[in-house]
Amino acid sequence: MMKKTILLSLLTTFTIAGHADEGMWMLTDLKQQNAAVMYDMGLDISIDDVYSPDNISLKDAVVHFGGGCTGEVISAEGLVLTNHHCGYGYIQQHSSVEHDYLTDGFWAMTREQELPCEGLTITFIDKILDVTNYVKEQLKKDEDPEGLNYLSPSYLSKVAARFAKKEKIKTDEFTVLELKPFYGANKYYLFVKTVYKDIRMVGAPPSSIGKFGADTDNWMWPRHCGDFSMFRIYADKNGKPANYSATNVPLKVKKHIAINLKGVKEGDFTFVMGFPGRNWRYMISDEVEERMQTTNFMRDTIRGVRLRVLGEEMAKDAKTRIQYAAKYASSANYWKNAIGMNEGLVKLKVLDKKKEQQEHLLEYGRETGNNSYKEAFDAIRSIVAKRRNAVYHQQAIYEALMLGTEFYKVPDTDALRNAIEANDKKAIKEETENLKEAYKKFYNKDYNPEVDRKVSKQLIALYAKLIPAEQRISIFKQINENFGGNTDAFVDACFNKSIFRSQAALDAFLQNPDIKTLREDLMVQYSKSVKDGYNATSNAMKAETDEYNLAHKTWVAGMLELKAKNGTPVYPDANSTLRLTYGKIGSYEPADGMEYLYYTTLKGVMEKEDPDNPEFVVPAKLKELYEKKDFGPYAMPDGRMPICFATGTDNTGGNSGSPVFNSKGELIGTGFDRNYEGLTGDIAYNPQLQRAACVDIRYTLFIIDKFAGAGHLIDEMTIIK
Known part of the structure; x- marks a missing residue:
């Protein structure tokens, strides 16, 4: 009773109405900022069991x-x-x-x-x-x-x-x-x-x-x-x-997590620990617009083209499919994220909400006679306007030319050229060997030059459409003068003539390397031009970047002060450091007349099956287990086989793979994604719509045990039934 009384009194400080499930909290601040709310929501273990600076947790x-x-x-x-x-x-x-x-x-x-x-x-x-x-x-x-x-x-x-x-x-x-x-x-x-x-x-x-x-x-x-x-x-x-x-x-570890097979239900308290990558909750509205029109626009526009070409090539043979599987998946992930984020930012009127939020701080500054927040706000708005073209161009270079064209990553030849110019035979020999090793890393088992040729033709041409002629990187002067502006012809010349077109071509050159060949090599020139172009956009907005950082520091300090005044706990933007987030398992309504339940079952896999679509093929053994209802101890109480569940924790990129704990700190699932309606969460959290998608641990163990027959792995786990 004494503990309850203390906790209830503390709740007046932390205002549950302020969306207690929002936040990527520092573990060091849990006792001071979050303990009361977490206990009230259902946490059933000590905070010291979650995180202790002095003991195992x-x-x-x-x-x-x-x-x-x-x-x-x-x-x-x-x-x-x-x-x-x-x-x-x-x-x-x-x-x-x-x-x-x-x-x-x-x-x-x-x-x-x-x-x-x-x-x-x-x-x-x-x-x-x-x-x-x-x-x-x-x-x-x-x-x-x-x-x-x-x-x-x-x-x-x-x-x-x-x-x-x-x-x-x-x-x-x-x-x-x-x-x-x-x-x-x-x-x-x-x-x-x-x-x-x-x-x-x-x-x-x-x-x-x-x-x-x-x-x-x-x-x-x-x-x-x-x-x-x-x-x-x-x-x-x-x-x-x-x-x-x-x-x-x-490794004999000092701590491992016990697994709970009892399952989940609506309203259950959950918490997640992980390493969320980046979010931008302290942006002003101008920055949100900039993100929509530059980063997100370029990801949508350029990656869509790249993915189409890669998909076509991967469908042709198994070797290419395996070579480019990870590259395709990596590119596709934030391509769809950018599309969904822009849609959500408009639909949920996030710009209007940001304007309301920033006006609160400006009003607070006026009330307290602190003009620094207004000065910081005006500075950020001015900076965003000044740097827009540079950010737009930089994102085009990054997406199309740095991520998109793989031959941009050919080895640097400057050291060899310097050795040749100095006529240093020892250095020439050393740099020749270094170049051979660097080439092996570039031209590895996951690189297909013909795929790169096809993708590069599309993306270099797309870059030229997106960027006015007078602003394009320096290699376009040569494309215009020597190839009549034909980017396809330029790409073909790169792959047909460069010393990096094949191992044999490089070996032949290195038998007697010369400066003229290095200087005129098109792949080398292209790589240098891309790097120089990217650096030029950074230099073009260096003054703005420095000024922005100072203004942003003041703006965030003001947001913290305002939240402290209102008794609201605060958390920093994600930056790939260990954080904790908490919330309750729950269904949600994405639109009028629609409701998404908080869980899915194996029945849904069978309903989605499409043997003609590689995204929805179902393994024969999984179908057999489903038909026999051979789910072992992993089924729900009503006999169905669970697969995933959704919970209201504040996840972002980097949380992939995070443990999802129940109120007792036992593992009930693994976070792997967010929902489409929640993609605005990197900028503005929406407690009604944002959900973390999690693999139910029962499905994980079912696949290991019944599907794979790897029960020996189950045997080494600590399982609570």
Whole structure:
């Protein structure tokens, strides 16, 4: 009773009416800002069990997967669960026409069969330290105290190293520091991290399960995909992080998450921990318009063309499909996101809401006699207007020429050219070998020059349509003078004549390299022109960027002050650091007369099946299990097989693979997506419409056990029935 009384009194401070399910909260602030609301909504364990700076907690079983996703440790021997789309690049890495794990799935039936994943890391967060005061002290001592080092990653890394030395925090290849600014650089947190580099693939369902619905269902609800995959962390015999070695052993982790099979129901409290990538909740309305007309416009326009060409080529043969599977999926993801975000921003009148929000702060400034908020607001509006053309052009270069044309990434030849000019035979030999190695990385098993040729023709021509002739990058002078403005002819010349067109062509050139050939090589010229063009757009708005950062810092400080005045908890924009979000499982109504339930079942897979559409093929064994109702202990109480559920947590990119916990801190699912109506959430959260789509853990275990026959993996988990 005493505990309840205290909690109820605290609720008056935190105002539940302010959408308690909005927010990507810092773990360090949970006790102060969120505990009361979380308990009132249904949390049934101590906050210290969720996060404790001094003891083992659930935080210690949540990992950064590969730097772009989240994972959770689900066994004492380092078994990690994440999304299928997070592991997709590594599934593809191990796939070939002979061993097509994308199509067929992969299951290691013994530890010896687990496959090493080159380049994959899994990172634990050991400590989170508020170092705001220390950083501000260092900034005061800086040679340029009025400069922009408060946002500089290189400067902040030096500050982190000084702090570590002062506090005797040891670092090495596997223990690293990350110091980041929050709230527009009004606060700073230091993350002490342990990085594991020997990660092995354990299991993945076929894409017909893991990507069921593919592009059609992406960012949509209801969903029917088993978007999961599993990996294992390996360490040396002493349990320390190590690079890959055949003698490494599975990591004995200090914490793993128990799994609950009791299922979910409407109104259940849930919370999610993960590494959300980016959002922009403190934008003013002018910035939202800029985002719609530049970044989102370019993603929609350019990626749509790229995806069409890639799709056509991938449909022609299995080798190309496997080569470009991960590239296609990566591009498609935020192509549809951009389309949905722009639609939602208009439909939900987000610009009007932003204008109301910013007027509140301006009025607060007038009331308190603080003119800095108005000055910051006016500065941001002016900056956005000045930089618009540069942002538009930069996004065109980035989407069409940097992401779209793969040959843009040909190796840099400057070092070899310098060696030749200096007639330094030793350096020439050294740089020749470096160029050979760099070329191997460029022209790898996942590169098809003929596919690149076709895509590049489309995208370079599209860039020319989007950007006025006088503004285009420098290579267009040569395209106009030597190819009559014909971009297709230019691309063909690149692929027919460049020293990088093939291994044989490069080897022949390197037998007797010369400056004239390097200088006239079209791929080399194109690559340099793209880089120079992108840098020119950055330089064109450097003054505005610097001014913007200062104004944004003041604007965010004002938003924080206003929220504090109203007794509203605050959270920083997402920046790929560990956060917690909470909300309740719930159905929703996207439009009049429509209601989407909070869960889906295997029946929906059978209803969507289309054997003529690769996005909706259903494996024969899954149909057999469905027809026999052979669901084992994973079925719902009424006998149906659950697949996904939706909950009102505040997720964004980077939360993919995040553990979804019930009120007792037990795993009930894995977050993998948001709904279409909630895509505006990166800019403005809508509690009525935004939902996180999650794979029900019961479906994950059903696929592992009944579909794959990998019950040995189930045996190493802690399961609550």
